[in-house]
Structures are given as structure tokens and as C-alpha cells.
Amino acid sequence: MITLVVALVVGASLFGVGLYGALSQTNLVMIMMGIELMLGAAMVNLVAFWRFLHPGAVSAQVFVLIVMTEMALEMAVGFGLATARFRARGSVEMEEATELRG
Amino acid sequence: MTWQLLSVAFFGLLAIWFGVTVFRTSSMVRSALSLLGSMAAVGAMFLAMQAEFLGVLQIMMMATEMTIMAIFMVMYMMDPGGLGQMDMTHQKRVSVAAGVTGALAGILLALLPGWGPIVRSVPGPARQTHDLGIELMNRSMIVFETAGVAILVAMIAATSVAIARRR
Numbered sequence: 001m002i003t004l005v006v007a008l009v010v011g012a013s014l015f016g017v018g019l020y021g022a023l024s025q026t027n028l029v030m031i032m033m034g035i036e037l038m039l040g041a042a043m044v045n046l047v048a049f050w051r052f053l054h055p056g057a058v059s060a061q062v063f064v065l066i067v068m069t070e071m072a073l074e075m076a077v078g079f080g081l082a083t084a085r086f087r088a089r090g091s092v093e094m095e096e097a098t099e100l101r102g
Numbered sequence: 103m104t105w106q107l108l109s110v111a112f113f114g115l116l117a118i119w120f121g122v123t124v125f126r127t128s129s130m131v132r133s134a135l136s137l138l139g140s141m142a143a144v145g146a147m148f149l150a151m152q153a154e155f156l157g158v159l160q161i162m163m164m165a166t167e168m169t170i171m172a173i174f175m176v177m178y179m180m181d182p183g184g185l186g187q188m189d190m191t192h193q194k195r196v197s198v199a200a201g202v203t204g205a206l207a208g209i210l211l212a213l214l215p216g217w218g219p220i221v222r223s224v225p226g227p228a229r230q231t232h233d234l235g236i237e238l239m240n241r242s243m244i245v246f247e248t249a250g251v252a253i254l255v256a257m258i259a260a261t262s263v264a265i266a267r268r269r
Contacts, residue, residue, distance in 0.1 A: 001217065001220050002107055003106055003107045003110050003151075004217055004220060005212055005213060005217075006107065006110050006111050006114060007110050007114065007147065007151065008208070008209075008211075008212030009114075009208075009209050009212050009213075010110070010111075010114030010115075010117060010118065010147070011208065011212075012204075012205050012206075012207075012208025012209045012211070012212055013114075013118045013205050013208075013209070014117060014118060014121055014140075014144075015204055015205060015208055016201040016202060016203075016204045016205025016206075016208070017118065017121040017122055017124075017125070017201060017205075018121065019197075019200055019201045019204045019205075020125065020197045020198060020200065020201030020202075021124060021125045021197075021201075023193065023196065023197035023200055023201070024125065024191045024192065024193060024194055024197035024198075025125065025190060025191060026190045026191065026192050027130075027179070027190050029130070029171065029174055029175055029178065029179075030125070030130075030133065030190065032171075033124055033125075033133065033134075033137050033171070034125075036137060036141070036167075037121050037124070037137070037140065040117070040140065040141055040144045041208075043144065043148075043160070044114075044117075044144055044147060047147070047148050047151050047153050047156060048151060050153065051151040051152060051153060051224065052151075052217070052220050052221065053217060053218065053220070053221065054221070055221050055223070055224040055225065056225070058230070058233045058234050058236075058237040059237060059241070059242060061153065061155070061156060061230070061234050061237075062234070062237055062238060062242045062245060062246070064153075064156050065156075065159075065238075065249075066245065066249055068159065068160070068163060069249045069252070069253065071163075071167070072163070072167065072253070073252060073253060073256040075167055075170070075171070076256045076257065076260040077256050077259055077260050077263075079170075079174055079260065079264070080259065080260030080261065080262075080263040080264040081263055081264075082174065082178055083263070083264035084263045084264055086177075086178050091178075092178050092179075093190075095192060
């Protein structure tokens with residue numbers, strides 16, 4: 001039980017650090033790093049639940065694979081946007097991205 | 103179980119420490135390498151929790167992803183080495199409050215419920231990998247195929263967004 005709780009506490013702490021990073025950074029690539037940390041936290045929780053509660057349920061591992069895929073997709077689309085933004089404005093600072101402001 | 107508890111706690115602390123370092127250093131390349139350290143520690147946690155296939159996959163995938171991230175950092179940052187000590191943060195108080203609240207809420211959710219009986223035995227690595235393969239090709243085939251299509255769509259979307267517009 002203690003190991004499960006330790007893993008969940010680690011997951012929660014990583015999520016908090018990632019949330020801080022995603023909200024506090026002004027650079028697009030740094031914001032993506034925060035999101036990666038939050039997704040990593042989700043994976044820690046999924047593996048902990050699988051290991052300590054339902055090690056026979058392989059679908060939990062499929063769920064982790066999907067989260068890993070999602071991390072790669074987020075990186076690909078994020079870097080595509082970063083490239084477009086850098087071409088258009090010469091920077092990936094999100095403080096300057098105010099075009100969609102109402 | 104003691105070695106498992108110690109390993110999970112050690113690699114967990116390492117993952118958190120590297121995660122904090124990502125946002126504390128002014129060098130962007132160091133940030134990418136710290137994130138690699140954090141993700142590798144998460145992979146080591148998977149190994150400690152006897153999810154061998156996922157652990158190895160996590161370490162290999164993240165090593166590649168973070169190397170690419172470091173390259174993009176050097177390409178797009180005005181000061182990738184952090185020599186100018188630029189501050190690239192905003193709304194710090196709100197962010198700290200949100201981060202701490204999120205972490206505390208997660209910790210409370212981890213501590214409060216009774217999680218039920220803990221299962222001691224786990225299938226071996228070969229059995230797990232075999233079962234995962236069967237699961238992917240059987241019951242979770244649609245999910246697996248959807249992930250494949252999503253990758254294709256993301257590749258096309260990322261390329262079309264990034265490609266230079268012809269006038």
C-alpha cells in the first residue's frame with residue numbers, strides 16, 4: 001500500500017511542477033515542457049494503479065502507450081506551430097501572441 | 103517489497119528534482135536535459151514497478167524527444183545558453199498557487215481513499231509483453247489503429263503548418 005501511495009504522491013507532485021511550468025513560462029517550447037511533465041505524472045499514476053491494483057489488466061498498459069503517443073503528437077504539432085510562429089514573427093514568445101485576443 | 107518502495111521513492115524524488123530544475127535554470131539546453139533526466143527517472147520508476155517494457159520504451163522515447171527539443175531550443179531561442187540571464191516567466195504567483203493547489207489536491211486524493219488489497223504477484227516481463235501484443239492486436243485494435251491515424255494526421259498538420267507559404 002505504501003509503495004502505491006508513494007508513487008501517487010510522486011505523480012501529484014510532478015503534475016504540480018508541470019502545471020506551474022505551463023502557466024508561468026512565456027516561451028512556447030518551455031510551455032510544452034510543462035505539459036510533458038503533467039503527462040508524465042499521468043503515466044506514473046496509470047502504471048502504479050496497474051501494478052498494485054490490477055496487474056492482470058493489460059489494457060492499463062495500452063492506456064500508457066496512448067499517453068506516450070499523445071506526448072509525441074503534442075511535440076510534433078507544437079514544434080510545427082513554433083516553426084510557423086518563428087517564421088512569421090522571429091520569436092516563439094507567447095507574450096507577443098495577442099492576435100486572437102477579443 | 104522494501105527494495106521496490108526504496109526504488110520508487112528514490113527515482114520519484116529524482117524525477118521531481120529534475121522537473122523543478124527544468125524551470126529553475128536559465129539555460130534552455132539545460133532545461134531540455136533536465137526534462138530528459140525527469141522522464142528517464144519516470145522510466146526507472148516503471149522498471150521498479152515491474153513494467154519493464156514500458157520502462158525501456160519510456161527511456162528510449164524520451165531520450166529521442168528531448169534531444170529534438172534541445173535542437174529546437176538552440177534554433178528558436180535568442181539566448182539558448184542562458185548567458186544573458188533573461189527572465190522568461192510571467193504571472194509567477196498565480197502559477198505557484200495553481201501548481202501547489204494541483205499537487206496538494208493530487209496528494210490528498212492519493213492519501214484519503216482506501217485503495218483495497220494490494221496484489222503482490224505480477225506476470226513476468228515476457229508474459230506482459232506477450233499479453234500486451236495480443237491485447238493490441240485483439241481487443242484494443244481500434245484504439246491502436248486510432249493512435250496510428252492520429253500520428254498520421256499530426257504529421258500532416260505539423261508539416262502543413264510549418265511549411266513556408268508561397269506567394
